[in-house]
Amino acid sequence: MIHLISDLHLTPADNALLVRFRAYLKRLNPGDSLFILGDLFEYWLGDDACEYLEQNQVEQALTELADQGISTSFMRGNRDFLIGKDFAERCGITLLDDEHLLQLGDQPILLMHGDSLCTDDRSHQVFRKMVRDRVWQEDFLSRPLSIRDEMAKAVRYRSESGKTLKASAIMDVTQTAVDEVMRLHGVELLIHGHTHRPAVHQFSLPGSASVHRVVLGDWGQAPSFIQLDQHALELVHAGISDRLVI
């Protein structure tokens, strides 16, 4: 079985979240695969900051998965885009590119975090371009942890205060960006998170058959996850399940 989650936003300030995450992981079986599609952490200051951020228990939980024969793949989100090779090696997880094709039988499924699809959110796209730059990242990671923390806090404060002002539609994906990336990869199924709007969307791409976009939810109140095998996809959010035959 393949499992997908995103947007847990784990933080030591919310221990219930960690308990929820650990309980969820217990459901997985040896031989299963877990895909984390970004924003596992509320924020990340670099792989050398795991202890500073009090996220050792999460690192431990991921390491235990590897020990149990559950392969874990991780895609960076807009909160934990600084997750790097050191952290991945320590936990035995595989880092994925921002647009990853998961091959399921003869069907390719496109996995993304989803923030790059919110093209109406111009200020986020400008920010994203800046912080995804290698030179910017090297400079940031070379600074002392306390300075990195101050910089990240300033950004989070700005983005939180901006969120209340931004129209809700701006925070969602744009259909043109979805159409474009699905056509580019030639897929009929896209799975992403980020928007915290769990749903199964059906639509048609110009000139082709009906396709699906499945959105994972956040973990603020309850686990939100997808279970997938060669026959069907099941999205579970707040205890409600949506099934899609694929």
Ligand code: MN
């Ligand atoms: Mn996100």
